[in-house]
Amino acid sequence: MAAAAKAIKFAYNGALANNLRKFTWNNLWGGREYGLLFHDTYFEPAPEVTEALRRLNLQEPHLFDQRKIRLSRAHTLALHGEKLPKAEWTQYENETWYLKPYLDEIEAEKKARAESSGLIPPYQMKQH
């Protein structure tokens, strides 16, 4: 399971950055007691994230479904004012930053667009 997290490359990968990441994930983010992964709580209405989720659904529908189930369970818990028992909280070792590859690709595409035609991508165009 740690292998899934290890496959993701962050911009800062030193010891300090990794420790800081682990500390913030454990203490400053509130998702683990609801059984969520970090990218479950990413700001969905942002165009890049919406597009990344659309691509996740198309390419890895299984992961998209699992995300949906985690969110549904978390929302039910929050609705009742409950949290999971400590043993069932998400562990840092099981964290997969599953949207990162898609987000990176979208950023690369934005850069490529800016360097070439300069047109904005379709998912950023205003929906009428």
Add this chain to the structure above:
Amino acid sequence: MKTSIVTRSAAATKAHASKNLSTKLSNGLQVISKERSGAVSQLVLAFRAGSRYQSDKQSGLVHHIRNFVGRDTSKYPGISVVWSSAAIGANLTSFSTRDVFGVQMTVNRDHTDTALSILGHVASQPAFKAWEFEDVIPSVKSDLAFKNSYDYVLEGIHSAAFRQGSLANSIYAKRGEIGIYKSDDLNGFASKHFVSGNGVIVGINTNSQSLQHYADELLPINDGSNVVLSESPYKGGDFRRSGKGNDAHIILAGNGAAINDTNALAVQAVFLSHIGRVSPLKFATLPGLSSGLSKLPFGVAGSAFHASYEQAGLVGVYLLANGENANAAVKSAFNILKSPKIEDLEGSKRRAIAEIETNYADGANEAIQRAIIALGKGPGRNALIESIKKVSASDITQFAQKAFAKPSLASYGAISQIPYVDEL
């Protein structure tokens, strides 16, 4: 992408007499370079990945792959690929036949190196991203909308002649097959076929050293061996498709020469030049008075037709008749094909050679032709011409007897009067 050997200006075409090249690398990739002293380079990277390699459940797959060219590759987004090729003034096209799939770039000679680097990624590392299907599928639909009558009979003659064999697979997807393939299907096909042992890189008007250097060290192609061919022998049969209007488009064909059989190709070439092709002149419809097709009924236009693949081929005529004279046209064409009465053998041979030489002088599709011939292990121009010179009249009569022993007939349009093949 610059190498240490770069041709910088048009003056270089006069200064550097670039050698012709035809080798096979250690990973199995064939490299072909030909110097034509032209200003435009034609670059082709092609694989034995045509529609004949589709399995029964993959009908229409190569059409989707063909239309995916220009989209994301594994390393570069599609936008960058297309924009950079436009920036150097290159044309990027994909093509596929039943045997071969490839990508061609034509570019001003000065930018060959950049074009090669783009070509390598586009042809051998397509990514087939799942979210690009919705952009590609409308292009497949529009390909079908632009099919004309000749395309219908061309696909039909293959399905008639090869029946359930793999050569009967159409290069087009059927309407109901559009969009049924997913990323994994395309990636599976690509990983099997877009490998070095299965491919050829052709450069016309490029510096052969830089082409070889690129193919040796810089081409991002996966290693792999060539794909084994499944046999698809000629069988013979009918294909009929009715259509509106009074025109009848007909292809009457027989068992032709395979692409690697030089002698048979030579005999077939002389046979077809006797049969006659429609004149390239603007208001001339019929081939010459001494040609085979001059014996067709009045009002019927005809032109010789052939298609050569690995291990099989088709040879015959394409007729354009109308609803009334279609019957007479087909019967007369069959007699012309089966028993050709060649009055002027030397003339036919010379016309066949002239056709090959004119084709060579034209050069517009030379890179694609060389790629197809290299992948099919076909003969070069000179070998074919030498073989043509040795053709005798008895060769041709034997060829015609054998080819049309079991003919195939494909028709589209006003087909009510067209006979079936067993009535001929």
